Amino acid sequence: MTKMYCLRHNKKHISESGWKYTKWETETGFVWGWACANVTYPEFTTNQIKEERLTYANDMLQSHRGGELSREFLEAHPKRAKQMLKNNVITKEDVKNSKYVWTKDVPGVTKKVDAEALIK
Numbered sequence: 001m002t003k004m005y006c007l008r009h010n011k012k013h014i015s016e017s018g019w020k021y022t023k024w025e026t027e028t029g030f031v032w033g034w035a036c037a038n039v040t041y042p043e044f045t046t047n048q049i050k051e052e053r054l055t056y057a058n059d060m061l062q063s064h065r066g067g068e069l070s071r072e073f074l075e076a077h078p079k080r081a082k083q084m085l086k087n088n089v090i091t092k093e094d095v096k097n098s099k100y101v102w103t104k105d106v107p108g109v110t111k112k113v114d115a116e117a118l119i120k
């Protein structure tokens with residue numbers, strides 16, 4: 001097998017699972033090229049892009065969904081959650097009863113604290 005330049009891993013390597021000509025997101029925009037079909041490796045992204053994605057995911061979260069307090073929101077935005085508690089926008093009981101309501105719709109959210117830690 002010959003080595004090919006792989007966009008997924010940003011280096012030349014041999015792929016046992018084959019190659020796919022694909023559109024790939026880079027720092028400077030989208031490029032077309034070959035990426036190995038091996039999905040067990042973590043996808044190559046620069047730290048910058050990774051961070052942007054994570055920030056974006058957290059920003060997508062809204063505090064409530066269908067009247068239910070979002071646990072993801074609390075855990076991704078502890079400062080805002082504490083402010084909401086302080087201003088009686090939400091209660092400790094609300095925090096206790098909060099649920100993961102965004103899990104499927106907002107992937108890649110960064111959890112910063114445990115919701116329980118907010119009400120200790």
Ligand SMILES: [Zn+2]
Nearest residue numbers: 006008009036
């Ligand atoms: Zn690869």
